[in-house]
Amino acid sequence: MLDLDQSLAGKSSWEMASLEMEVNSPRFPVLDLIQGQQYLFRVRSINRHGVSDPSEPSAPISLGKQEAVPAAPHSVMAVRDTDTSVLLQWKEPEEKDDVLGYYLYCSEKGKQDWKTINNKPVTKNRFTVHGLKNRQEYVFRVKSVSRAGNSSYSDESPPILVKAAISVPSAPSAIALLLCTGSEMVLGWRAPARHGGDPVLEYYLDQREKGGKTWREVNVKPAKKRQFKVCNLTSGDFYQFRVFAANMAGVGKPSESSEAFLCEKWTMPEPGCPYDAEVKEVRAGSLVLLWAAPLYQGQGPVTGYFLEISEGDQSDNWTTLNEKPISDTHYKVSGLQEGHTYRLRVAAVNQAGVGPASLPTEPVTAHTTGAQNIEIGVDDDGFIFLGYEAEGTDEESKFLWNKNYTEPIDAQRAQAENTKCGSVLTFSDPSEEDLGLYTVETSDNPDLSSSYDFTAEDLERLKELSWQVRNPLIDLKSGWQVEVSEKGEVRLWLQTESLSDEAELRLIFNDKEISSSPVGNAVSVFLSMNLTSSG
The missing domain is CATH 2.60.40.10 (Immunoglobulins)
Structure with missing residues (x-):
């Protein structure tokens, strides 16, 4: 155990600074000191035999300037990284000399359920946050840390949807020779296994003669499809090729070299390869x-x-x-x-x-994916639709609808619209022309795909359901009533249940509409007509 004494500089008297407190370590906080005064300190050891002589006094020391809590960071921004992480960045406060680091916090958007990200202060103004939910939106905030304490929270970052950042696509593969004329070769290849989070927009090709080491650029203008005709080749020579894929992030790595293809006109009787x-x-x-x-x-x-x-x-x-x-x-x-x-x-x-x-x-x-089957039905407005939902999609996902897998949908006949977790294809006025196999897939995950065969039986059944939705049966409070006036005129009327302001009733007599009137807000509606002896 230790005793700590203190004295004012220039004084010979000492008093115990650790009065009524045991000191068991070589550190001890001294309180109630006066700003501007200088102090000296000394220490004595204590055991069961007694108290030692005091140590040599310390050099005079006075209280320093009181440390203030640091300002909060600002401009917190999250940037996409992977499917389960984001890169968090922020700007440091202007007065940062006393800042030791930063504590980070995250919450799912709209929940205000803040969780601490790091146990130790981060010393830089950027940090990769792992363990987030894929396709979930998050917000972030940051605190400054100093010896004097922690700052207030920064403002929340803008929400970010956790998904992989866009990167260049991986290399194409499996280059195949589809046709050779003796001076031209048509090549095809397999799409990249990973598109980098953005659709592949174009391809570039290189060529070299068999055994050569130098690659020569084939096309300056990019190829939009996975097929390209290479011209000005020499018949009888062997050629190798490689392909690059590109998206919005840039050009990826080249494919492996193709086998050496002989430039020779094809004359075999059998067809070429699909x-x-x-x-x-x-x-x-x-x-x-x-x-x-x-x-x-x-x-x-x-x-x-x-x-x-x-x-x-x-x-x-x-x-x-x-x-x-x-x-x-x-x-x-x-x-x-x-x-x-x-x-x-x-x-x-x-x-x-x-x-x-x-x-x-x-x-x-073969495995079960997050894709669902396409469903067919009639919406509340009586339109026939195909609906598709899939796990792992969000508002940024794009759904690609086709007929028979490759034919684009005629915008005059059907329109596609994204929903929160899927897409709906709504037909304008379907007929036999619209029958066939419909397919859909997501642009950022082609594994999520499905199809539906729209048949004549579907069309007949849903046309009937559509008519019922658009022409619903209305409950009546009373059936047809007949009144005859003193002049011999006949009045027919009925009373319906309450209808909306947009509803309209029409009276048909002998297959001919003889009156039409809006319903309004009336609780009951009367339809009437007068029949004279001549009518």
């Missing part, structure tokens, strides 16, 4: 495969397609799915096992035989 094979609508036991028809048809038109499937990531054991060729360029594959991984490919056939298979799809695992 291309653009991609998987949609993945479910626990099924998926849909789409592809594009081959550019080279051989000696005759393409009459159909054979599909093959392989289980696993790299297996070369391929099984044909269909015994007879199918004519469509899309096919629903059923009977898959949940959790198993598959690859698929497709080959075209004409009268000469079966052509080479397309490049296999990327491996895909």
Whole structure:
């Protein structure tokens, strides 16, 4: 145990600074000192045998300037980082010499349920906040920390929706030769596996001769589709190619080099390989495969397609799915096992035989996604609609509707509108022209996709329901009543339940409208007509 003594500078008298308090450490707060006075201190040790001689006095010391609580930071701003994190930034207060760091706080938008982000003060004016909910909106605020205490809270940051920031897309893959004329080659390739949070807008190609080391730019003007014709090639030479994808964030890394393609005019009788094979609508036991028809048809038109499937990531054991060729360029594959991984490919056939298979799809695992099935119905205004909802979407998600997977929707016949967690396609006045297969997917997550076959039976059923919505049966307080006046005139009338201001009643006699009047706010409505002996 220790005793602490204090004395005014220039005085010889000492008094105990630790009176009535035990001092068990080499630190002790001395209170009630006077501003402007100088003090000396000394320490004595105590044990069971007694008290030691005092230490040498300290150098004179006086109270310093009282420290003030620092000002709060300002201009707090969150920037997107990943699906579960944001980068938080703020501006430091002007007087920051005494600031030791910052405490950060977050809350879901609108809840005011503030949680402390960091246990130790952050010394810089930026910090990556992890562990946030994907597609949830958050607000943030910050405090300054000093020896004198913490500042007040900063103003709240603007709300931010947590989702991955836009980055350049990953590299395309699987470059295929779709057609060769002897001086031109048409190439196709697989889209990047990751689009970087923004749709891929364009592609750039490089080429080199087989064995060469220098790549030469093919196209200055970007290709908008995953297909490009390379011109001015030398027949008999071998060429390699690579492809870059670009979005709003910039140009990504190049694909791996293609195999060396021989520039030689195609003359084989069988069709070339289909291309653009991609998987949609993945479910626990099924998926849909789409592809594009081959550019080279051989000696005759393409009459159909054979599909093959392989289980696993790299297996070369391929099984044909269909015994007879199918004519469509899309096919629903059923009977898959949940959790198993598959690859698929497709080959075209004409009268000469079966052509080479397309490049296999990327491996895909059969599983339940956040996508729901499209629902069809009639809204409160009597319009027929297709509705789609999906988990993991938000107000910024874009929904792409098509007919038969590739045909754009005619804006004169149907209009799409986003909802809070999905999209609705509303038909203006549907007829047999609108029947067919409708598909939808999200632009930022193509795995969320679905389809619906709008049939003639749907149209007939929903037309009837639409008529009922627009022409509802109105409850009556009384049926038709008949009154005959002294002059022999006949008056017919009835009374309905209360109707809205926008409702309108029309009286039809012998299939002809003979009067029309607004309802107004009346609780009951009377319809009447006079029948004379001549009428």
